[in-house]
Amino acid sequence: MAKLEVLHFPDDRLRQKALPVDNITDEIKRIAEDMLETMYDEGGIGLAATQVNIQKRFVVIDLSEDKTEPLILVNPEVMEKDGIESMREGCLSVPDYFDIVERAEFIKFQYQTLDGETVIEETGGLLAVCVQHEIDHLNGKLFIDYLSPLKRQRLKKKLNKQEKLQHNVL
């Protein structure tokens, strides 16, 4: 397994719309393993292929405390939404920033496993939020897109400044 580089906002590659996975190849399985390792290493609970510059529709998630319940969703899709929930979100592609985002509270979603089996599930709470957040990535969307333009502008300035400081150090 290998750790992958996670793209950071405002990288344009985070804005691409990922293509469906037609064939679940060994390469896709290997990348999914690498994505899990990368996510665990960086302390995330979800990671979409888009975030590691693979423009294909699959994501990895693990909400367990001890990192023992990996979920790999291929071609995930929300079929139905219900209710509204506000949760504080963060993202490995937007380091050190957290904010409240409003999303559907319950979802019915569909995906394929790595074995190509189609699964339909209903869920709520953190998993529902996480699935919506990761599918957004596959569509080139970030959680900060839900914030007001003013907040987003401030965040961009802050990140640019951080980047300059880091370059100064080097």
Ligand code: ZN
């Ligand atoms: Zn994210």
